[in-house]
Amino acid sequence: MADRIVEPQELSRSCNELLVMAAIARGAGHGYQLALDVEERSDGAFRFNHGTLYPILHRLEERGLVAGAWSDDSSGGRRRKSYALTRKGEKHLVTERKAWGEFFNRFWPMVEVGR
Amino acid sequence: MADRIVEPQELSRSCNELLVMAAIARGAGHGYQLALDVEERSDGAFRFNHGTLYPILHRLEERGLVAGAWSDDSSGGRRRKSYALTRKGEKHLVTERKAWGEFFNRFWPMVEVGR
DNA sequence: CCTTATTATGTCGATGATCGATATAAAGAG
DNA sequence: CTCTTTATATCGATCATCGACATAATAAGG
Numbered sequence: 001m002a003d004r005i006v007e008p009q010e011l012s013r014s015c016n017e018l019l020v021m022a023a024i025a026r027g028a029g030h031g032y033q034l035a036l037d038v039e040e041r042s043d044g045a046f047r048f049n050h051g052t053l054y055p056i057l058h059r060l061e062e063r064g065l066v067a068g069a070w071s072d073d074s075s076g077g078r079r080r081k082s083y084a085l086t087r088k089g090e091k092h093l094v095t096e097r098k099a100w101g102e103f104f105n106r107f108w109p110m111v112e113v114g115r
Numbered sequence: 116m117a118d119r120i121v122e123p124q125e126l127s128r129s130c131n132e133l134l135v136m137a138a139i140a141r142g143a144g145h146g147y148q149l150a151l152d153v154e155e156r157s158d159g160a161f162r163f164n165h166g167t168l169y170p171i172l173h174r175l176e177e178r179g180l181v182a183g184a185w186s187d188d189s190s191g192g193r194r195r196k197s198y199a200l201t202r203k204g205e206k207h208l209v210t211e212r213k214a215w216g217e218f219f220n221r222f223w224p225m226v227e228v229g230r
Numbered sequence: 231c232c233t234t235a236t237t238a239t240g241t242c243g244a245t246g247a248t249c250g251a252t253a254t255a256a257a258g259a260g
Numbered sequence: 261c262t263c264t265t266t267a268t269a270t271c272g273a274t275c276a277t278c279g280a281c282a283t284a285a286t287a288a289g290g
Contacts, residue, residue, distance in 0.1 A: 033266095046225065081267090111134065166279065196238090
């Protein structure tokens with residue numbers, strides 16, 4: 001596979017999508033819980049507005065990277081949509097994380113100070 | 116100074132602005148040259164559309180981070196606007212690069228695979 | 231000379247993602 | 261019985277990037 005590098009213009013989108021996918025990979029379950037998980041695990045460094053989170057989940061589902069399933073509440077529970085990574089999503093997570101490494105290895109020396 | 120971290124939503128803008136400011140710090144001069152410098156130094160990894168580059172320069176100037184000066188062409192040369200970092204800009208470059216380090220230190224373990 | 235490519239800066243409409251507000255609704259707390 | 265929390269979703273405003281278009285001067289080639 002050719003070395004992909006995250007392009008500057010997709011940094012924000014890619015960052016958010018990776019945070020979401022990694023949380024799902026850890027078994028975070030549904031959207032709301034996922035947001036709490038990310039916030040807690042990052043000590044508040046990363047937070048999701050729900051107006052941002054849900055569109056991201058829908059996007060990932062549309063692209064076949066995650067699979068969502070509504071809880072069939074025979075138990076009468078709150079309506080929830082639980083997410084899991086697809087195989088495509090698992091691969092994407094790995095390659096996209098690598099692309100972030102490539103990006104940073106390029107970017108960091110470019111903005112070095114004092115030379 | 117409190118530890119600033121680059122927020123996910125400003126990654127793209129901040130990345131581009133830092134690339135531009137670092138190029139100016141290296142003495143890149145005017146916009147067009149600056150774009151070539153970044154492209155060459157990054158082996159083509161980072162490129163600027165000029166429809167993106169000039170607005171960035173104008174933004175940085177408006178914020179007082181860079182100072183632009185038109186070449187008064189008594190020599191009859193092409194019209195160029197040369198840029199230099201202000202003291203504010205120099206500080207910004209340092210702190211913003213640090214904020215990128217903070218971001219990455221937080222982000223990288225969050226998207227770790229296989230745990 | 232004349233035409234074309236390169237240097238150089240700029241604006242503009244379309245696109246797309248985030249933000250904050252608003253909406254809905256069920257469950258738990260007091 | 262009311263208020264907060266859990267849970268999902270949409271919508272308009274905002275903002276940056278993208279690619280196209282515009283302008284103009286100089287260098288290169290025939």
